[in-house]
Amino acid sequence: MKKLNLLTFMALCASMVMSCKSETPSVPNPIKDALAAAVANGKYMYAMQDATPYGHSWQAAPEDEATRCDVKDVCGDMPAILGFDLGGIELGDAQNLDGVSFDMMRKWIIEHDANGGIITLSWHLRNPLTGGDTWDVSTEGVVASILEGGENHEKFMGWLGKVDAFISSLKDAEGNQIPLIFRPWHENTGGWFWWAPQLCSQEDYKALWKLTYDTLHRDGMLWAYSPSTTLLKEEAFARYPGDEIIDIIGVDHYDSYVDDPKSSAEPHAFFTEALRASLEYINAFAQEHGLLLAVTETGMESIPCPTWWTEALQPALEGLPVCYLLTWRNAWDRPTHFFSPFPGAVCEKDFVDFYNSEKTLFLKDLK
Numbered sequence: 001m002k003k004l005n006l007l008t009f010m011a012l013c014a015s016m017v018m019s020c021k022s023e024t025p026s027v028p029n030p031i032k033d034a035l036a037a038a039v040a041n042g043k044y045m046y047a048m049q050d051a052t053p054y055g056h057s058w059q060a061a062p063e064d065e066a067t068r069c070d071v072k073d074v075c076g077d078m079p080a081i082l083g084f085d086l087g088g089i090e091l092g093d094a095q096n097l098d099g100v101s102f103d104m105m106r107k108w109i110i111e112h113d114a115n116g117g118i119i120t121l122s123w124h125l126r127n128p129l130t131g132g133d134t135w136d137v138s139t140e141g142v143v144a145s146i147l148e149g150g151e152n153h154e155k156f157m158g159w160l161g162k163v164d165a166f167i168s169s170l171k172d173a174e175g176n177q178i179p180l181i182f183r184p185w186h187e188n189t190g191g192w193f194w195w196a197p198q199l200c201s202q203e204d205y206k207a208l209w210k211l212t213y214d215t216l217h218r219d220g221m222l223w224a225y226s227p228s229t230t231l232l233k234e235e236a237f238a239r240y241p242g243d244e245i246i247d248i249i250g251v252d253h254y255d256s257y258v259d260d261p262k263s264s265a266e267p268h269a270f271f272t273e274a275l276r277a278s279l280e281y282i283n284a285f286a287q288e289h290g291l292l293l294a295v296t297e298t299g300m301e302s303i304p305c306p307t308w309w310t311e312a313l314q315p316a317l318e319g320l321p322v323c324y325l326l327t328w329r330n331a332w333d334r335p336t337h338f339f340s341p342f343p344g345a346v347c348e349k350d351f352v353d354f355y356n357s358e359k360t361l362f363l364k365d366l367k
């Protein structure tokens with residue numbers, strides 16, 4: 001992270017607006033400043049998951065010199081934030097669960113940081129108790145088994161060690177640690193990951209966060225808590241790990257509308273209203289706890305609506321201090337599994353309008 005000077009300058013004002021996380025003297029944090037500056041200026045950054053390893057019907061080869069990206073092919077600019085996933089690193093795999101080489105991931109992270117961009121990492125790790133995947137919810141007590149005293153504690157500490165080694169290897173040209181947003185244990189209010197509420201107690205879930213933070217935290221790292229969408233706000237906050245750990249709070253909220261968008265005058269009203277309602281109560285919590293607010297995951301699979309970006313997504317964020325929004329990956333090998341535009345997508349023109357909107361920040365805006 002090197003070239004955030006413009007936004008960093010404005011962050012001085014932003015830091016006065018935001019309430020402080022704690023009484024302790026704050027450690028300089030360029031990405032926190034840049035995100036706060038975006039909010040202070042009424043803007044939000046655009047983030048995309050797996051924007052560089054592949055896109056709709058293409059995959060990068062290790063020998064590719066230039067970095068390609070579906071979104072760049074549409075609007076001529078890179079996302080401000082790139083999201084990558086560490087799932088698979090825990091076992092020492094060379095590629096993550098979606099076939100992304102960790103060596104290539106490191107290369108893109110270093111390049112994006114050098115260009116002034118920001119990185120966020122998620123972790124769809126395997127189930128340490130059953131050996132199944134991250135969606136294996138067949139057994140209770142997985143989290144309890146990896147906490148101190150649990151039968152899988154040593155094993156899990158080894159897994160955290162692999163993550164620690166990867167993060168440590170993210171250095172810029174001057175040898176400085178590249179700052180990043182880490183977003184583990186996400187969608188914890190849903191029932192689909194092994195850290196789901198039906199499989200672990202609130203105390204164990206919070207202890208998992210503390211163990212992860214105590215093991216991996218270093219200066220410049222921001223921690224994001226992102227429950228999946230729920231209209232029960234008590235559920236979203238019951239497992240909140242604490243202000244001493246969390247910097248960013250958000251929600252993973254998708255538009256699952258599947259019918260012909262032309263069949264109704266306002267086909268996405270439900271999504272827009274529901275996302276907005278979630279963001280409103282999360283924002284109240286964020287203000288109370290001195291946190292940044294984000295839409296940590298969103299999108300509409302296959303984006304059949306030509307105006308989804310400007311008419312479904314943007315109105316949900318209007319007037320709220322959202323610092324970034326992330327749309328999910330465009331799988332190269334699943335033609336309908338995409339959440340971001342590519343040349344030829346029906347929402348292509350609308351995405352350019354989204355790009356040109358005075359609210360959005362892409363990579364060139366951070367320079």
Ligand code: BMA
Nearest residue numbers: 085087097098124328329337
């Ligand atoms: C999900 C899907 C999966 C993928 C996982 C982790 O939402 O995209 O295909 O393996 O995310 O990236």
